[in-house]
Amino acid sequence: NAGVTQTPKFQVLKTGQSMTLQCAQDMNHNSMYWYRQDPGMGLRLIYYSASEGTTDKGEVPNGYNVSRLNKREFSLRLESAAPSQTSVYFCASMLAGGPGEQYFGPGTRLTVT
């Protein structure tokens, strides 16, 4: 089992460019999450998908969109990147109805210049 995988690992964008961060899990989990982590700010929830076919905003959704492609895959899209979106992005998954343990992917380090 690979667990949670994310691509790419690193990305540099210019302001205004768009990109999609990919996340996949092979643990048969129902719920998936996108976080960003900035120094001193901790993990902040961007969007989540409680189950296939549903998505909801988290704490910091502005400037992002998501797609729950199927049970395994949950992508995060930046339509017009801004320097404020420079961050490390983590995807996580969780078995719905369980105690709430989340498992994280390795992260994507994004720099917007």
Place this chain on the structure above:
Amino acid sequence: QKEVEQNSGPLSVPEGAIASLNCTYSDRVSQSFFWYRQYSGKSPELIMSIYSNGDKEDGRFTAQLNKASQYVSLLIRDSQPSDSATYLCAVNGGGADGLTFGKGTHLIIQP
């Protein structure tokens, strides 16, 4: 607004001593509690979970929960330099939005 509070540190502990990390949470209906370890440049890794009042031990790690005081702690016995990391406390209130994370405590084990 659910909140999870941790002292950011750094907490410096000599090798071989006990490291004690603390966390308080605001949501009284929280049901399950987790500790994650995050090395610099890596993703958070789940190391302990606890669901009922009292202590739970796993190797050198002990998690403690006191729901009346809304307090969770993690003890690391016989601390090793490899334990140097940021430790994140996370709380599950049962909502679909999953866990609420603290900002983490930076632990340094001094050889």
